[in-house]
Amino acid sequence: MNRAHDCIVCGAGIVGATTTLALARAGRTVAVLDSGRPPEHDGSGAHDLRVSTLNLASQRVLQSLGAWQGIVERRAYPFDAMSVWDAGGAGRIRFEARTLDEAQLGFVVENRVVQAALHECLSREPNVTLLYTTRPQRLRIDSVAACELDDGETLHAQLLIGADGSRSWVREAAGIAADATDYGQRAIVCNVRTERPHESTAWQRFLPSGPLAFLPLAPHTCAIVWSAELALAEVLAALPERDFTERLTRAFESRLGTLELLSDRAGFPLFRQHARCYVQPRVALVGDAAHTIHPLAGQGVNLGILDAAALVESLPPHREDAGQLRGLRRYERWRRAENRIVQLAMDGFHQMFASGDYPVRWLRNAGLTVVDSVTPAKRFLARRAMGVTGDLPRLARAA
Template sequence: MPDSFDIAVVGGGMVGAVLAVALDRAGFRVALIEAREPVPLASDDEYDLRVSAVSPASRRLLENLELWADLDHHRVAVYRGMRVWEGGGRAQLEFEHTALGLPELGHIIENRLIVDAAWRALRNVTCFCPAELGDLSVTANAANLTLADGRELRARLVVGAEGAGSPVRRFAGIDTVGWPYRQRCTVGTVATERPHQSIAWQRYIPTGPVAFLPMADGRCSLAWHADDRLADELRDLDDAAFAERLTRASGGILGRVTRVDSRAAFPLRLMHATDYVRPRIVLAGDAAHVLHPMAGQGANLGFMDVAALVEVLEQSRQSGRDPGDERRLRRYQRRRKVDNLAMMAVTDGIKRVFGIEDPALSRLRDRGIAAVQDLAPLKQLMMRQAVGLGGDLPPLLK
C-alpha cells in the first residue's frame, strides 16, 4: 500500500519548505517532494545571487514558525528606508521605517538561508528527495501521486509549490495567463564607493529599473532589469566595463561601482494561474503567480499564501471537513487571488509607464513622484501594503 498523508507538498524551495513546516506545526501529516536536496550555506561562503526583500509580515511568519532565530543573522541585512526616482527627473520618493513606527522596512536575505532553516525544521515531515512527480490523479477520496522512480503515495490534498513551471498545475489542467516582458534581470554582488546606509535604492530608466539592495557586509545586491538587447550587451562586458555602465545607469547614487564580484541573469515574465484550486489540489507561490520583481514582492506574496492556506486548512479540520474539500479551498483562492492580482497589476503598470520614452511623460512622472512624496497619508498606505501588515491577518502573521 502507498504511504498515506494528509497533505503532500510538491516543491521544497522557500514557499514549499516553509509551508511544510507550518503544516507540520499545525499537526498535519505531511510529505515533501523535492527534486534536489538543498545545499546549506556556510557562514564564510560567498553571498548567493538570489536574495529576497523579506517584509515585516513575512518576518512574523518566520518568527511564529521558530525559523527566524535559526537564520545566520551575520548574513541578514536590515533596510530602514527606500529611495525611488526617475532617471531624468529631480523628484525622489522616500520611504522611512519611522513613518509606520517600525524598527525597519524589511530585511535582505539570501533565499538559501530561508530554505536551509526550513529544511532543518522538518521534524515530522516525510521527505522524498531527490524525487520528481511523475504522475498525479485524483479520486473522490484521495490524490494519488507517482514519483518518477515509481514510488507511490496518497494524500488528501496536494499543494503545488514547485515554481512557475509547476507539474502539479499541469497535471491539474489549470491554465495560466500572462506574457514575457522581453527583459532580463541581471543580479550580482557589487561594492560601491559610498555606503548603502541600510537603504534600498531604485532608479527607473526607460530600459528598466536599477536597484541596489543593502547587504550585511556593506556591499550591495544588484537587480538591474534591462530589455533583452541591453541585457545581451551587459552579459558580454568584462567586470570593469560592467561596473562603469552600472555607475552611469544608477546615476552614481552611491558613487562609483568599484567591484563586481559575481553576476547572472534570468528572464522576466508575468504569469497568473486562472485557478488556484481543483479538487484535492491547490497552488501556492510561483506555481500560482509570477510578477515583475521591481517591487521585490514575489517571496512575500508566496509567504502570504502560506499563512492564508494554513488558516483555511485549520478551519476545515476544526469543522470536521476534509483538507481536500474544494469548496473550503475556494476561501483561500478568494482571499489570495485579489491581493496577488492587485500587486501584479501595480508592478505591471509601473513597468509600462516608466518604459515609455517621452519627454512630456517624463516630466509628468517626475511631478507625480513629487506629489506622492508630499502626501504623507498616501505614502503610509503604500508602505503598509508593502510591509504586509494591513487588513485582516491570518494567525501566522499575528
C-alpha cells in the same frame, strides 16, 4: 511502496517549505518532495546571487513558525529606508522606517539562508517526510490525490499542493491554465562592493530600459537587480568586468561611489503569469506556481509566504479532510484577489516608467513628488509594501 499523508507538497523552495512547516504545526502529516536538495549555506563564504527583500509580514510568518531566528543567526541585513527616483526627471520618493514607527522596512536575505533555516525546522518535525531528489511522474485524483514518483513509489494524500515554481508540474498535471505575458526584459543580478556606505537603504533608479536596484547585503556590499530590455541585458551580461562596473556606476549616477564586482553575473527572464484558478478538487497552488510578478518591488516571495499562511488557515481542523473544496475555495477567493492587485500595480509601475513620452514622464515625476510630500499617501504605500495592511492571515498579524 504506497504511503498516505494528509498533504503532499511538491516543491521545497521558500514557499513550499513554509507551507509544509505551517501544515505540520497545524497537526497535519505532510510529505514534501523536491527534485533537488536544499542549498547549503556557509556563513563565512561569499554572498549568494539569489536574494530577496523579506517584508514585515513574511518576517512575522517565519517568526510564528520558529524559522526567523535561524535566518538572522545565519545572515540577514536590515534596511531602514528606501529611495526611488526616475532617470527621466526630478521625481523621487523616500520611505523611512522611523517615520512609520518601525525598526526597519525589511531584510535583504539570501534565498539559500531562508531555505536552510526552514529545512532545519522541517528536519525536526515528526509529521514531515522529506523526499529530496524526487520528481512526480503521474497524478490521479479521485477520493484522494495519488502521486506517482520517479522512483516507483506512489504517495496518497487528501491534498496535493503545488509549490513547484513558475513552471509548475502540479499546475500542468491538474490541467490548470495560466495566462502569461513576457515583459521582454531580463534581470541581471550580481553582488558589488560600494566605495561609499549604502546607508542601510534599498535604492532603486528607474531607467528608460528598466529599473536598477541596489539592495544592502552587508556593510559596503549590495546585491544588484538590473532589469533591462533583452538586447541590453545580453550586452550587460557579456561586458568585460571593468566595463560592466563602469556602466553600472554610471547607470546609478555614482551614488555609492565606484563599484567592484564581487560575484558572477546571472540573468533571469522576466514575465508575469497568473493561474486561472488556484484550486481544484484535492489540488492547491501557492507561490510562483500560482503567480509570477515583475521583481521591481521585491514582492514575489512575500506574496508566496502569505499564500502558504492563508492556505493552511483556510483548511478545516486537522482531523477533517484537508482536500474539502470549501476550504480550498476560501483560500482561492482570499489570495487570488490580493495577488491580482499587486500584479496589476507592478504592471502599472512597469509601463509608467518604461514610457519615454513627455506627458507620461511629466505625470510620473509630478506623482512621485506629490506622494513624497503627502504623508498619509506615502504611509499607505509603505505599509502596503511592508505587507501589514489588507486581509492578513493570522500568522502574519502582529502578536
